Amino acid sequence: MTSGVGVDRKGQATRGGELVVEGLRREFGGTVAVDDLTFAVRPGEIVGLVGPNGAGKSTALAVIAGVLPASKGRVLFNGQQITGHLPHKLARAGLVRIPQISQEFGRLTTLENLCVAAPHQRGERFRSAWLPRRSWAGQEDAVIREAFELLERFNLAAKANDYAETLSGGQKRLLELARALMVKPSLLLLDEPMAGVNPRFMETVEDCLEEVRRSGVSLLIVEHRLDSVERLCDRVIVMAQGRVLAEGTMAELREMPPVVEAYLVG
Amino acid sequence: MSILISAVGFGLVTAAVTALAAVGFTLQVGISNVFNFSYGAVMITGTYIGYAVNSAGGGLAAACLAGAAAGAVLSALANRLLFVRFIGRGVNRFGMLIVCLQFAVIVQNLLQAIAGDTFFTYNLSAEPPIGFLKSVDFILDPTQVTIIILAVVVIAGLTLLLEMTRLGRAMRATAGNSSLARACGIRTARIIDITWLISGGLCGLAGVIFGYSVGAFQSSSGTDFLTVVFAATMLGGLGRPLGAALGALVIGIAMSVLAVYIQSDMTQVAALGILILIILFRPRGLFGSAVSTKELAT
Amino acid sequence: MTYYITTILVYLGIDVLAIWGLNVQYGLCGVYNFGFILFQASGAYTAAILTLGPSSGNGGYQSYFFGASLPFPLPILVAGVVAAIIGVIFGLLTRRVGEDYLAVLTFVLAVVAILVVSAAVSFLNGPAGLSSVPQPLTSVLHVSLIAYSWLYVVFVALVCLLAYFSLRLLARAPLGRVMRAVRENEKAAASVGKNVGGLRIFALAYGGALAGISGALLVLFISTWSPGSWEYAETLTAFSAIIVGGTGNLYGAALGAFVVQILIFELPRFLPQVSAANLVGSLQWIVIGVLTLGFMWWRPQGLLPERKRSYDISWPVRQRTVRPIGTTPAGGVEMERE
Secondary structure (H helix, E strand, O other), rough: OOOOEEEEEOEEEEEEOOOEEEEEEEEEEEEEEEEEEEEEEOOOOEEEEEEOOOOOOOHHHHHOOOOOOOOEEEEOOEEEEOOOOOHHHHHHHHHHEEEOOOOOOOOEEEEHHOOOOOOOOOOHHHHHHOOOOOOOOOHHHHHHHHHHHHHHHHHOHOOOOOEEEHHOOOHHHHHHHHHHHHHHOOOEEEOOOOOOHHHHHHHHHHHHHHHHOOOOEEEEOOOOOHHHHHHHHHHEEEOOOOOEEEEHHHHHHOOOOOHHOOOOOO | OHHHHHHHHHHHHHHHHHHHHHHHHHHHHHHOOOOOOOOOHHHHHHHHHHHHHHOOOOOOHHHHHHHHHHHHHHHHHHHHHHHHHHHHOOHHHHHHHHHHHHHHHHHHHHHHHHHHOOOOOOOOOOOOOOHHHHOOOOOOHHHHHHHHHHHHHHHHHHHHHHHHHHHHHHHHHHHHHHHHHHOOOOOOHHHHHHHHHHHHHHHHHHHHHHHHHHHHOOOOOOOHHHHHHHHHHHHOOOOOOHHHHHHHHHHHHHHHHHHHHHHHHHHHHHHHHHHHHHHHHOOOOOOOOOOOOOOOOO | OHHHHHHHHHHHHHHHHHHHHHHHHHOOOOOOOOOOOHHEEEOHHHHHHHHHOOOOHHHHHEEEEEOOOOOHHHHHHHHHHHHHHHHHHHHHHHOOOHHHHHHHHHHHHOOOOHHHHHHHHHHHHHHHHHHOOOOOOOOOOOOOHHHHHHHHHHHHHHHHHHHHHHHHHHOOOHHHHHHHHHHHHHHHHHHOOHHHHHHHHHHHHHHHHHHHHHHHHHHHHHHOOHHHHOOOHHHHHHHHHHHHHHHHHHHHHHHHHHHHHHHHHHHHHOOOOOOOOHHHHHHHHHHHHHHHHHHHOOOOOOOOOOOOEEEOOOOOOOEEEOOOEEEEOOOEOOOOOO
């Protein structure tokens, strides 16, 4: 699978963000969840992060995304140090994490869920409480249009004016993906995107993810469903006990005895 | 110096009342994960009942029993009929605060409607301070000493219950992880009821001796006192009965000693100031466990 | 009788303004501020000491700090600013403390504030509070008592109108939307790059300013203000009003203010005297308590719920008119906005 070319928010061609994790460590209350983790996601790649339960995959994602502090090590995003940066700062830099349990804005409509994610909205400034509508109306129209297009791409347009809490599990997953795209990210961290998704819906989700990559976004996916991993990922990293056990394509990994022993079944 | 010692002595009385109340409060926080801010109202109900018994000629013992019983029943009912249902509806911590406070307002105003809007005062005959204690500067009369001993005995008994008996272990297990406890065969619904009965009994009992120790009260006195009780609970660590008792001891004595140096109204401010600092900088208090890693799935 | 009507109207306007302030904090942004009454109290005290003049004047029977005799609208404006500053402080505290503890922290702050003000008599005249606050413009307007009351009603109504327009702008703007997002799910809001802390500070400051102005308007009308007027129970009543009326809806909040703060307290005046006066007082509180619990159980979205915002895809994009449709999972009827 080749990496695609997309357009970033400055209008320049982009191949997706680059993530470098070096010696990352996360311990809390005596347990070491992540221990000397080192790997990279190259621009435009879809990288899978697999491993047995308790290997530290979700924790690693949370630390990279700034939800949990790192005990040691560092994370570089597009060459910049981002270790310990808070989630909202990372989002503005183009790094968004989509957690395992869908986090939609329940009492906002599906369309509003997307609109709110658009960055740099003039209408979000505090002075909007006193300035007339026309100071932000133009930009708002553009945002709404962009949101509608995304909804159509993800086949959610019919639900545009319904509260997000009324969506099904799979639809909420797509909504969150679409919302992340509104931010114009260059790297997405996905924590078990297939969890709780109807099996008939999974191919749709996989297709959407592939399309996202084609538009110029790198993906790092933690996933248990190895068939999805095989279909989507260029490269797979196997984690065990907080560190990297092996790296390679699924085919390569199947040949490695320690990997098979620790994790893979067939 | 002797003023300080007698202040400490008096602080022990305040601490005794606060400790009984705080232990009950912390049990409720532990078992139901709700800051029950109607605790003060239940407490003052106990005070009223104790006062009624006292006025009818009953002694301290009868008053205590009546108050404890009333507190137990009222608390258990409040939990079953009100708190459990709202929590089951998915009302969050803030909503529960409103539920508890509205319940408190209803209870307090019912008391006012029934008993009248006035201040009630105990006309206890002035008892002379106990001789041998006075010689070491503790100016305490027999009733006050009884209160202190009562608090110690009850809290010790409760600790024994929690640590040594099957019921106690079941209570601790349910407070720690109710689904796990249920999976182990513990009848958690019954345990929760029992915990509320016991903590409610402590609440009512604390109310009765509160009345005896302060001498004068009205229907809103409970919620005023509640903030100090809450401070003791937070200081000791939520869900830790012994911690709450210790927190009460510290705060009770500190407030009493401070009263020697500053205006007495400001001592409550001092206690609440400690509470604010705890909430801001160390919500787990002295003995609570550190907050575990945030739910990663979100 | 007319004097009674004007007084009620003034109180209504002031309460509506205050509840709208609470609506910005809680209804729109979801901040759990149980110290809400402090905003109205600080506004009232500020307006009072800026109108009374230095404490040594008037024979010095009231002691308070500072004190000035500022001309008409200034005390009210400064009151709003002071309340806004307190809102910023509360907002900074919010960052420090988790959601779980914010409610109890603000509750304790409200209790502490009353204790401190009552104990430190030289600060704001202690438990006696401030009184004899001159009503604005009485020296300029030589009108009868009744006429002045009506003028005040108009004045309060104008302030409310200004607030209404601003709040409508806020609700429709992306700012209102992002505040609602913070209310719904602050972690998700942060993950898409929103400054959650800053938005909360704004909500507390702006909502607080509205409450502060309402306090200023109140004190300048009734001329007194003491700790008895701002116990924690007042915050509870405010939340009752917004729960009953409707959270996140300007009309709902106003309705709630009317029902809880005016109707319940004034109704007994018109009913036959059946029992002792203090019994009625207790009964009112019990009714409010039961009413609030009832609404929280059967209709948590209130009488007039927050309205859904729908959009048409046709050019130019505009919010469209839709007829009311079925039920939400919560069991309420959603009315779409026009």
